[in-house]
Amino acid sequence: MSSEPIERRVSYLGDRLRGRRCQICGKEYFEIRDYCGNCGRKSFGKMVDIDLFYDKGKLEVCTFVSEPTNKFTKLGSYIYGIVSFHNGKIRVPGRLTDRIIKDNEEIDFSAFEGREVVPRFRRRYSVDRRDVIPTISLAFTLADEYYPHQEYTIIKPNKESDAPGIVGYGVYTSKFRIQERNIERSVPFIDEDAITAAVEAGKLAFIHSGVDSSLVGKIYVGSESNPYAVKPIASKVAQVLKLGEEDGDVQGVDAVDTEFACKAATSMFKDAAALVDYPKSNIQYAMVIGADNSQAAPRNCPGGELDLFVGYGGCAYIFGKHDVIAEIEGWYSCTSDTPDFWRRDGEPYPMHGGRFTGDPAYFKHVRKAAKKLMKRLNLQVKDINYFVSHQPNVQFPLKIAKELGFKEEHYLPSLQVAKFGNTYSGSSPVGLAAVLDIAKPDQRVLIVSYGSGAGSDAYSLITTGQILAKRKRQKLTVRYQAENPFLEYTDYAAYRRLKLGM
Amino acid sequence: MQNRPTIIAVGRTKFGEHYEEKPERLIEEAWLKASEAARIERKDLEACYLSDYFLPITNKLGLEEGFLSELTELHVPMEVSRSFSSALLNACNAIQAGRYNVVLVGGIEKMTDRWDKIRDDLMLLEDPWSYYAGCTPEANHELLLRAYIKRFGITGENLERLNIALAQVSVKNHLNAMKNEYAQFHRKITVEHVLNARKNARRPLGLYDFAPISDGATALILASEKVARKFTDKPVNILGSSSATDYLTFPARKRMTHFLATETAMRSALKMAGISLWDIQVVELYDQSTVMEMISLEDLGLCEPGRAWMSIYESCQDYKGYYEIDGRKLFVNMNGGLKADGNPLGATGGAQIFEVFKQLRGEAKERQVEIDREPKHGCVLELEGFGTKSYVYILGRE
Numbered sequence: 001m002s003s004e005p006i007e008r009r010v011s012y013l014g015d016r017l018r019g020r021r022c023q024i025c026g027k028e029y030f031e032i033r034d035y036c037g038n039c040g041r042k043s044f045g046k047m048v049d050i051d052l053f054y055d056k057g058k059l060e061v062c063t064f065v066s067e068p069t070n071k072f073t074k075l076g077s078y079i080y081g082i083v084s085f086h087n088g089k090i091r092v093p094g095r096l097t098d099r100i101i102k103d104n105e106e107i108d109f110s111a112f113e114g115r116e117v118v119p120r121f122r123r124r125y126s127v128d129r130r131d132v133i134p135t136i137s138l139a140f141t142l143a144d145e146y147y148p149h150q151e152y153t154i155i156k157p158n159k160e161s162d163a164p165g166i167v168g169y170g171v172y173t174s175k176f177r178i179q180e181r182n183i184e185r186s187v188p189f190i191d192e193d194a195i196t197a198a199v200e201a202g203k204l205a206f207i208h209s210g211v212d213s214s215l216v217g218k219i220y221v222g223s224e225s226n227p228y229a230v231k232p233i234a235s236k237v238a239q240v241l242k243l244g245e246e247d248g249d250v251q252g253v254d255a256v257d258t259e260f261a262c263k264a265a266t267s268m269f270k271d272a273a274a275l276v277d278y279p280k281s282n283i284q285y286a287m288v289i290g291a292d293n294s295q296a297a298p299r300n301c302p303g304g305e306l307d308l309f310v311g312y313g314g315c316a317y318i319f320g321k322h323d324v325i326a327e328i329e330g331w332y333s334c335t336s337d338t339p340d341f342w343r344r345d346g347e348p349y350p351m352h353g354g355r356f357t358g359d360p361a362y363f364k365h366v367r368k369a370a371k372k373l374m375k376r377l378n379l380q381v382k383d384i385n386y387f388v389s390h391q392p393n394v395q396f397p398l399k400i401a402k403e404l405g406f407k408e409e410h411y412l413p414s415l416q417v418a419k420f421g422n423t424y425s426g427s428s429p430v431g432l433a434a435v436l437d438i439a440k441p442d443q444r445v446l447i448v449s450y451g452s453g454a455g456s457d458a459y460s461l462i463t464t465g466q467i468l469a470k471r472k473r474q475k476l477t478v479r480y481q482a483e484n485p486f487l488e489y490t491d492y493a494a495y496r497r498l499k500l501g502m
Numbered sequence: 503m504q505n506r507p508t509i510i511a512v513g514r515t516k517f518g519e520h521y522e523e524k525p526e527r528l529i530e531e532a533w534l535k536a537s538e539a540a541r542i543e544r545k546d547l548e549a550c551y552l553s554d555y556f557l558p559i560t561n562k563l564g565l566e567e568g569f570l571s572e573l574t575e576l577h578v579p580m581e582v583s584r585s586f587s588s589a590l591l592n593a594c595n596a597i598q599a600g601r602y603n604v605v606l607v608g609g610i611e612k613m614t615d616r617w618d619k620i621r622d623d624l625m626l627l628e629d630p631w632s633y634y635a636g637c638t639p640e641a642n643h644e645l646l647l648r649a650y651i652k653r654f655g656i657t658g659e660n661l662e663r664l665n666i667a668l669a670q671v672s673v674k675n676h677l678n679a680m681k682n683e684y685a686q687f688h689r690k691i692t693v694e695h696v697l698n699a700r701k702n703a704r705r706p707l708g709l710y711d712f713a714p715i716s717d718g719a720t721a722l723i724l725a726s727e728k729v730a731r732k733f734t735d736k737p738v739n740i741l742g743s744s745s746a747t748d749y750l751t752f753p754a755r756k757r758m759t760h761f762l763a764t765e766t767a768m769r770s771a772l773k774m775a776g777i778s779l780w781d782i783q784v785v786e787l788y789d790q791s792t793v794m795e796m797i798s799l800e801d802l803g804l805c806e807p808g809r810a811w812m813s814i815y816e817s818c819q820d821y822k823g824y825y826e827i828d829g830r831k832l833f834v835n836m837n838g839g840l841k842a843d844g845n846p847l848g849a850t851g852g853a854q855i856f857e858v859f860k861q862l863r864g865e866a867k868e869r870q871v872e873i874d875r876e877p878k879h880g881c882v883l884e885l886e887g888f889g890t891k892s893y894v895y896i897l898g899r900e
Contacts, residue, residue, distance in 0.1 A: 010634055014631075014634060030631075030751075030754065060649070060758070061645050061648035061649045061652065061758065062645070062648065063641050063644035063645055063648060063705060063706055064703075064704050064705050065636060065637075065638055065641055066703050066704060066705060067638065067640075067703075068636065068638060069621050069622040069625055069633065069637075069638055070618075070619060070621070070622045071622065072636050075636070078636060080635070080636050080637060080638075080641050080645075081645060081648075082645055082649075082753040082758065083753075090754075091753040091754055091758075092631070092635070092753055092754070093629075093631055093632040093634075093635035093636075093637055093751070093752075093753045094635050094636075095635055095636035105704075106704075107704050109648060109706070113648070113652070124634055125634075125636075134634075136634055136635070138631070138634060138635035138636075139635075139636075
């Protein structure tokens with residue numbers, strides 16, 4: 001669609017599946033309506049907002065689309081149907097996503113009909129490369145497969161901490177994987193990109209934290225694979241996840257994208273923490289998301305070595321001072337102008353410094369940031385329970401962990417690169433999430449990110465008693481996503497096609 | 503009724519692909535056929551009511567009236583609406599109001615010029631939210647069928663019969679079109695053709711279940727009953743004319759198995775015509791798909807909900823040219839329906855009226871329906887979108 005106003009209107013309703021309910025007769029509409037068709041004028045002012053984004057629906061009927069309309073041809077073929085919500089009060093059209101239909105696969109519609117489905121935020125269809133990327137949540141997956149339905153229940157802020165910290169987090173990777181040599185990597189479905197991963201990760205962070213999204217005052221999205229050269233991911237996240245106070249179609253939230261290769265998100269942890277700690281900011285929560293669907297040239301082309309490690313996913317953290325699960329004890333960051341990885345504007349694939357990405361780049365910065373922070377906080381290895389570092393491959397994080405004196409029990413829980421690949425801005429945050437998924441209260445976690453270009457952020461976090469209570473709220477843990485029985489493995493050709501997107 | 507609208511002549515082109523013809527040439531051909539039949543001159547026309555669903559998109563024609571004015575040197579009032587039935591309804595209202603005595607109603611569409619983009623256009627105009635979710639023009643029909651099967655609990659052997667009945671609808675329509683010189687398809691098909699196409703597509707409905715895209719034009723001349731006598735001895739009166747509207751978004755409607763708009767329009771058309779349902783012997787249904795022919799029989803009240811497929815199945819075991827419903831004969835889509843006659847959207851309704859007009863006058867040649875003599879009442883159902891608008895006409899001869 002080349003008409004921005006139409007695109008805006010469709011996205012505004014369709015990204016979050018906004019609707020209204022008449023408080024007089026209870027009729028619901030998938031549409032912003034100021035009055036109810038049944039009740040007429042007396043319903044003015046009595047229509048309340050609803051949205052279906054966190055709800056589960058039921059696939060009422062479905063069929064198979066083998067010859068899509070032009071804008072959907074890149075999806076190949078798919079199951080399409082009608083989804084009802086709220087016991088049939090609202091019905092919407094929708095397609096099943098995350099499903100590769102094989103050429104000779106028998107399709108039994110009654111096997112799908114009647115099953116529960118979860119709305120997923122995806123690209124709507126393909127458009128010209130110059131156009132605005134259309135999105136929608138009229139894409140669904142079956143709730144009894146990879147991605148379960150989870151309630152988003154807002155919890156009133158309770159215990160206030162002295163120090164700011166993490167109050168909730170969410171990790172999102174797709175259900176597709178490619179397995180080569182010793183590592184598995186997450187592969188986006190064809191309608192996914194860094195924007196959709198950011199939104200999905202954010203959604204999971206709200207489910208985990210129970211934070212009221214209207215209390216989030218700032219959102220940072222770190223990515224090096226935003227499909228736009230100009231247009232923030234953060235504004236989309238703010239709108240879909242309803243961040244800040246909503247006033248008409250404007251969200252009362254500050255939103256910004258950051259970019260610093262793989263440390264674009266971790267860099268902002270301290271900013272988010274400082275912001276919620278600063279009394280005059282009037283911001284109760286700040287959110288940081290790292291999401292990437294990074295590009296890699298095909299094998300045997302310049303930059304093609306990246307194609308062996310690139311993964312897909314996003315990770316979201318909410319920072320605040322209430323009901324903190326991990327307080328920030330301190331941090332240290334360092335930077336140098338090191339050209340170990342770069343992508344020029346307009347180029348589809350990044351280039352890589354080969355042998356110079358190790359010692360003069362990754363190791364130098366991670367080592368320095370870790371040592372400096374430990375010294376500053378007067379920490380020894382024995383004081384630290386978990387060590388997390390950036391994971392561009394399997395060897396680097398192992399080597400630096402050992403060099404710093406950490407043992408397997410310190411670093412193995414966070415080592416996720418062999419399950420998801422390098423998720424770039426989401427890489428060390430996913431490692432941290434894997435640790436937070438299992439950590440006990442009062443444990444210390446040292447996380448050191450690395451971003452090419454180059455720099456590192458080191459943080460020391462101390463978990464609290466809240467970590468256990470909130471853990472029950474999240475089914476989609478890192479382990480769940482790594483070991484899910486519904487994972488689907490693709491071959492190299494399918495991986496390239498899916499990665500390229502629609 | 504002095505101002506009762508009366509059809510005095512009809513004309514149409516062959517439906518199909520008219521690659522070399524400009525859209526205006528097609529409507530000219532249809533108009534000439536109608537006017538020759540009634541020996542009417544351009545100067546007799548007081549107004550023109552035209553229809554095309556999306557010529558501005560398919561042929562980049564924005565002000566269709568101007569083209570027609572250039573072609574005919576007419577400067578009378580001209581209005582364009584989306585379907586032939588919609589144009590006809592406006593014409594009927596004007597004649598009943600006493601505003602005009604003789605008007606032209608014409609419909610035109612040229613879809614094949616844009617064959618590669620037409621399914622996107624159709625879907626986006628018909629049901630935008632479904633389009634955004636990945637719907638195709640075919641998928642809504644299939645979902646309706648799935649909902650029908652579930653609602654009426656059709657399983658096992660009955661489900662097999664239902665599927666065969668729908669195939670027979672297509673076979674029957676192709677058979678009828680063999681006798682229609684204007685039809686897009688002159689080709690017999692078998693139940694196996696229909697079933698195999700479904701099987702290959704792995705879908706509830708296949709290629710042979712759907713009407714094609716077509717080019718074509720239709721026209722009729724409408725007059726007040728009093729004036730009509732000057733032009734013809736065999737006028738066909740429009741006894742009932744009605745329309746109704748439903749939500750654009752199909753999934754959001756109250757029911758997924760039937761079209762409320764058709765039920766509503768039929769009720770008021772019957773009331774206006776003052777005849778009983780079973781006075782209707784010939785009916786032209788809007789069979790965009792085979793399943794639409796089936797549910798239209800139910801929406802019009804000709805079959806009980808959930809039972810039309812049985813009547814179709816039974817009638818087609820040994821097809822005698824009509825559906826037998828509760829012991830009565832009903833002649834359905836004698837021109838081949840949209841499936842085989844063709845479906846140039848803006849002109850389609852004109853072909854449906856054309857058929858009933860010819861049948862009532864006993865001029866349908868090989869296709870002529872005989873009961874005792876030629877039938878007395880006929881009915882036409884035309885839709886816009888996927889059941890978003892329904893138009894029902896009840897026609898009668900004296």
